[in-house]
Amino acid sequence: MPIIRVRNAWKRFGPIVAVAGIDLDVDEGECFGLLGPNGAGKTSLIRMVIAASPLSGGSIWVDSSNVTKEPRHIKANIGVVPQEENLDPDLTVLQNLITFARYFDIPRTEAKKRALANLQLFELDGRQKAKVDELSGGMKRRLLIARALINQPRLLILDEPTVGLDPQAKHLVWQKLRSFKDQGVTLLLCTQNMEEAWYLCDRVAIMNEGKVIDTGQPQELLAKYGGKRVLEARPHPEARDFVLQELTQAGVEWQAVEDTLYIFQDSHQVLEGNLLEVLNVLSQHIPTLEDVFLRLTGRSLRE
Amino acid sequence: MGISYRSWRVWQRNRDVFFKLWRSEVPGFFAEPLLILLAMGLGLGAYVTMEEGGRYIEFIAPGIVAGYAMSSASFECTYGSFVRMHYQKTYDAIIATPVNIEDVIAGDIFWGTTRSLLTACAVLAIASPFGLVGSWWALLVLPLVVLAGLMFSSLAMFYTSLSPSIYTFNYYFTLFITPMFFFSGVFFPLSAFPTIVQHLSWISPLTPVADLTRALMSGHPGEGTWWGLAIMVGITAVSFPLSLRTMRKRLLK
Numbered sequence: 001m002p003i004i005r006v007r008n009a010w011k012r013f014g015p016i017v018a019v020a021g022i023d024l025d026v027d028e029g030e031c032f033g034l035l036g037p038n039g040a041g042k043t044s045l046i047r048m049v050i051a052a053s054p055l056s057g058g059s060i061w062v063d064s065s066n067v068t069k070e071p072r073h074i075k076a077n078i079g080v081v082p083q084e085e086n087l088d089p090d091l092t093v094l095q096n097l098i099t100f101a102r103y104f105d106i107p108r109t110e111a112k113k114r115a116l117a118n119l120q121l122f123e124l125d126g127r128q129k130a131k132v133d134e135l136s137g138g139m140k141r142r143l144l145i146a147r148a149l150i151n152q153p154r155l156l157i158l159d160e161p162t163v164g165l166d167p168q169a170k171h172l173v174w175q176k177l178r179s180f181k182d183q184g185v186t187l188l189l190c191t192q193n194m195e196e197a198w199y200l201c202d203r204v205a206i207m208n209e210g211k212v213i214d215t216g217q218p219q220e221l222l223a224k225y226g227g228k229r230v231l232e233a234r235p236h237p238e239a240r241d242f243v244l245q246e247l248t249q250a251g252v253e254w255q256a257v258e259d260t261l262y263i264f265q266d267s268h269q270v271l272e273g274n275l276l277e278v279l280n281v282l283s284q285h286i287p288t289l290e291d292v293f294l295r296l297t298g299r300s301l302r303e
Numbered sequence: 304m305g306i307s308y309r310s311w312r313v314w315q316r317n318r319d320v321f322f323k324l325w326r327s328e329v330p331g332f333f334a335e336p337l338l339i340l341l342a343m344g345l346g347l348g349a350y351v352t353m354e355e356g357g358r359y360i361e362f363i364a365p366g367i368v369a370g371y372a373m374s375s376a377s378f379e380c381t382y383g384s385f386v387r388m389h390y391q392k393t394y395d396a397i398i399a400t401p402v403n404i405e406d407v408i409a410g411d412i413f414w415g416t417t418r419s420l421l422t423a424c425a426v427l428a429i430a431s432p433f434g435l436v437g438s439w440w441a442l443l444v445l446p447l448v449v450l451a452g453l454m455f456s457s458l459a460m461f462y463t464s465l466s467p468s469i470y471t472f473n474y475y476f477t478l479f480i481t482p483m484f485f486f487s488g489v490f491f492p493l494s495a496f497p498t499i500v501q502h503l504s505w506i507s508p509l510t511p512v513a514d515l516t517r518a519l520m521s522g523h524p525g526e527g528t529w530w531g532l533a534i535m536v537g538i539t540a541v542s543f544p545l546s547l548r549t550m551r552k553r554l555l556k
Contacts, residue, residue, distance in 0.1 A: 013556070050399060053556060076401040086392035090320040099319065103312050103400035151400075 003028045010057035011044045018044035020210035031187040033197040036207030042190045079148035083159035087132045094128040104151045118146035138169030157188045194290040208297040226287030231263040239278040246275045306405040313410025333425045336371040364435040365517035366489030372419040376452045379415040380459035381472045412456040419452025438522025451512040457542035464549035483509040
């Protein structure tokens with residue numbers, strides 16, 4: 001029984017379709033990543049899952065409860081780390097956690113115990129009495145996660161948890177998320193950071209324009225879409241038509257960004273010598289999840 | 304859906320912040336009404352003779368209780384709520400917990416009501432040594448102010464739910480709150496106006512509050528226009544649920 005079940009979910013904002021009929025299952029205990037460019041509908045989908053935004057169509061169940069019918073019950077049992085920092089600036093670090101615990105009806109002594117433990121876990125115990133505004137970006141992000149754990153959720157939903165963090169803080173967050181997963185917490189992670197997805201996720205769904213393009217283990221998707229290697233080439237403008245024609249004929253997948261071509265070469269595909277001559281290959285590399293992402297969602301800039 | 308006991312949690316949050324920052328709250332909500340009471344009551348009062356007899360300060364003390372109960376609630380549920388909703392994203396954080404949006408809005412309205420009560424208590428406490436609290440009937444001012452606070456908080460919250468930016472509140476105070484101070488029998492009796500204005504002044508929700516506060520503080524409850532209570536209850540019964548609805552519409556997208 002999946003812990004999150006999304007069936008034909010739609011989200012419309014007036015004429016704009018943010019989520020266009022998504023089906024998704026997240027299994028208990030896994031770390032599931034939602035990948036997609038800006039405007040792909042990841043945050044809209046997440047907001048529907050956490051009952052912060054009503055569905056325009058379809059259904060979502062979290063832990064067998066319907067989000068539309070039992071939002072309170074669902075919200076009581078999940079942890080949410082929003083993309084936009086929304087700590088309470090009128091309260092200190094410790095008060096933030098204790099006050100948040102009160103929203104869950106956690107008794108004060110227990111709340112304080114958990115708050116102190118969580119601060120320690122995220123190496124914030126020295127800043128208990130600090131105001132939120134005095135914290136660095138990395139500390140605020142850690143405090144947000146510590147806050148999301150105050151009700152000891154079995155499902156933790158994170159929207160871009162490491163955006164804007166320095167490498168040290170990022171790795172600390174990743175390490176903690178891994179350890180929660182080891183303790184059996186299910187993670188639903190929304191990210192644009194392919195390294196993060198690769199490092200943390202058991203499965204990912206790649207989203208674009210409100211739809212899920214494909215779902216699978218990162219390795220699976222890499223094998224399926226990455227090919228053997230990725231060539232970055234910048235053919236002379238006059239040779240461009242010839243190059244594209246040849247590539248199409250050879251059945252090779254490619255993507256163009258301005259004057260640069262990204263060519264996804266499979267192991268059985270061979271590029272002819274006369275093509276290679278005019279191709280002007282700048283570099284080649286072993287495909288990564290990022291190449292898969294770009295191949296599936298396109299390289300054009302998103303708004 | 305709808306409101307639950309969890310609105311109390313939001314009230315508690317606001318209370319905690321208030322007591323943490325109380326030093327910054329003192330000037331606006333306690334010192335200002337006292338300053339007005341003493342400056343106008345004793346200063347201006349030296350030149351004013353009341354037609355009905357009695358001192359001018361005795362006339363304005365109940366008006367100030369009522370007027371500042373109104374402005375406490377109004378500030379709290381306009382600027383205060385808007386900052387929490389729009390700038391601090393406090394509402395967003397809270398509604399990710401079992402507390403829902405109606406609880407948050409009701410909690411803020413109840414807190415605005417509490418602010419009214421606190422302000423009224425402070426003014427009464429200071430007025431009393433000057434002999435301005437004439438009878439035990441004055442104790443009934445407290446439940447009256449609670450109703451007034453609920454009414455003005457709900458009205459303010461409704462306006463907030465429709466406000467595109469914080470600058471919009473200038474209109475609320477300039478066009479709604481300030482005129483009420485002058486046309487609701489706070490600083491001078493309604494009988495000073497032409498009959499038509501006297502009738503019109505009952506459009507102002509502050510008029511029944513000032514009138515009844517005065518009747519109670521003077522120890523002559525029989526002189527109050529008690530059907531004014533029905534106006535207050537009516538306005539509250541409409542604006543409170545309305546503000547929950549419009550806020551839900553604004554925030555749950």
